[in-house]
Ligand code: HEC
């Protein structure tokens with residue numbers, strides 16, 4: 001293996017990017033206590049070449065476009081309230097991308113800006129950054145796409161770019177956005193229903209309806225019904241939902257895992273409860289017929 005500094009200098013020279021921000025480790029950021037704040041950086045050969053630390057929000061202020069980044073952060077937090085024309089339900093981006101995508105195993109955005117454009121199997125085509133954001137607007141938010149050149153789209157992308165902390169495109173932060181789950185586990189929705197009542201309903205409601213504050217904003221987001229994500233969303237798929245639940249839910253209850261904020265359920269329980277709530281009534285996704293045009297539809301796809 002090459003020595004660390006030579007790899008850094010080579011990668012930096014190659015990509016013309018500042019090495020400063022990510023080679024110095026920042027202070028821990030604000031997400032839930034106990035989740036890791038710093039991760040190995042891997043090169044394309046999976047060699048460790050440095051570390052990435054989640055930047056604290058105060059770091060935003062040292063950037064010339066701080067205002068744009070902060071607007072992006074606000075949009076991720078208050079999506080339903082600020083973008084009513086684009087959000088069909090009541091969710092915010094943050095409802096799934098925990099703490100503005102800064103939570104390990106909580107649908108984080110650490111590698112996001114560096115991953116696009118890329119070919120997505122669902123589209124069987126190249127998808128760029130704005131296209132991927134709009135995928136979540138149309139599916140997870142059951143809404144409408146943002147114009148790609150709008151101030152809002154630019155702000156969201158500016159936030160992703162900031163979070164990357166100048167990590168060169170060729171390197172990867174070594175933690176998954178979604179955690180792994182055993183997809184050979186056979187779901188039992190009857191057990192899932194009982195688990196939901198025991199472990200989830202206190203926050204997400206007896207009928208999956210969530211809970212709003214006095215201003216009409218969700219404090220606990222809905223898991224099914226008209227205000228929730230539609231059947232085209234990744235979260236509508238049993239194993240994707242199970243992975244999210246296993247690592248992150250019930251929120252803040254029992255941190256048995258060294259990662260995420262969940263850990264109270266077994267993987268089997270997460271699969272059972274995910275099968276139950278993903279299959280409860282939720283909005284349709286009209287253009288669903290265009291998905292997986294070249295086949296390879298995953299076994300938990302809803303259509
Ligand atoms: C109901 C949950 C949910 C909501 C709400 C949601 N997303 Fe997602 N998002 C996901 C999941 C799950 C994935 C992982 C990929 C998939 O679809 O299988 C994802 C993936 C992404 C990705 C790709 C990340 C990467 O590194 O490849 C981006 C970007 C993204 N979402 C942005 C957003 C934005 C912006 C919003 C708000 C407008 C949003 N999401 C709302 C669940 C959600």
Ligand code: HEC
Nearest residue numbers: 094095096199200203219220221222223245249250251273
């Ligand atoms: C202590 C309250 C609490 C409990 C209990 C809880 N959750 Fe959550 N859950 C949350 C909060 C809060 C969010 C949104 C995160 C945010 O906005 O920062 C969330 C988000 C979610 C989401 C993604 C957003 C959406 O609406 O689809 C899913 C899926 C989810 N929870 C499933 C579950 C399941 C399944 C259980 C039971 C095993 C559970 N949760 C238990 C508080 C809770």
